[in-house]
Amino acid sequence: MVDVTAAARVEMAEIIVNECLCGKAKQLEKAEVDGIRIGLQPDVVTYNTLIAAYCRCVGIDAGYSVLHRMKEVGINPDVITYNSLIAGATRYCLLFECLDLFDEMLEMNILPDIWSYNTLMNCFFKLGKPDEAYRAFQDILLKDISVHSATFNILCNGLCMNGYTENSLMLLRSLKRYGFIPQLVTYNNLIHGLCKSGRGKAAMEFLNELEESGHIPNAITYTTVMTCCFRYRQFEEGLKIFAEMKNKGYTYDVFAYCTVASMLLKTGRITEANEYLGYIVTSGFSLDTVSFNTIVYLYCKEGQLENAYKLLYEAEKGGLESDKYTHAILIDGLCKTGNFQEARQQLNRMSMTGFDSNLVAWNSFINGLCKAGHFDHALQTFESMDVKDSVTLP
């Protein structure tokens, strides 16, 4: 494990970003440049691949800029181009972007296919709009587009995510009667959904069914089950699962590491968390916003706010976008170290970049003020807030 002293960290930010920021997108960028140099003309497939990779690794804006680039060189986007962008927008929960892209697609006479609808449906579900998701499903049937097994998986998963666990299980049972064979992803979704809705036992029963029906659990299954353990405070059990996935030779990735590291940070096991995060930094994994957030979380827990900012500055230079978690983690960290003015500034920056309804961040701020005895300021902030929840209340 690397010895991550405070001094070393300042230098490390740049290294982390240069070595680990989105290796895939960087490779693609290099591939594109190399391809052009040796005289290969990038075609629509090249650009579609780039859009998908940029959306996944960097952000939706990076995807759009590729769209503009391809239009500039006279290559017409196709249904896959738009599907990739819609998927990108869905990844970042940007419903209006999704709908705009859908409209743009229709205006350009590009016919949406099953994946366009699947993704749109998924976006509605992700944003807690099951009724509209269902309407998108009806659209599929109405337009006589042939459904894909993913359509059912998205339906089952969406119902679970929106609190309709029973309906999801019912749907699955009836789909089975019609000959639908649950896939690994179906089981993974169910385990995740059941666990999230507090039904850990039922989740584990589906883990058994998954194995009995001949499927082999993958990294996603393991990460899901591990998260389930941590949720029910079965820390050692979860760590055992992590060890198992490593020992069995399954691909274990940054997802698993971030899960473990966060649990360790939350339970005050900072040194161990440091080891896990040190490992993902030195092992050449390509890191995304969530991984960076987890490292920032570590810095905050250690009170090293300067290093947190340094890292984020470098990450942003590398094209990575902060999200609501980044802001919440920073604001909480600033409050815990008594930097209320900085926290206030961070809240402003957060609102300016479009994360104005980030309750967790505001709650952290108020909580921090209360803990430090600044009750007037806390009350004043509380009254200025438009949206509140049960955590906001003192």
Next chain:
DNA sequence: CTAGGGTTAG
């Protein structure tokens, strides 16, 4: 090319 896992307050 396009669905599933990971990160924040109390």
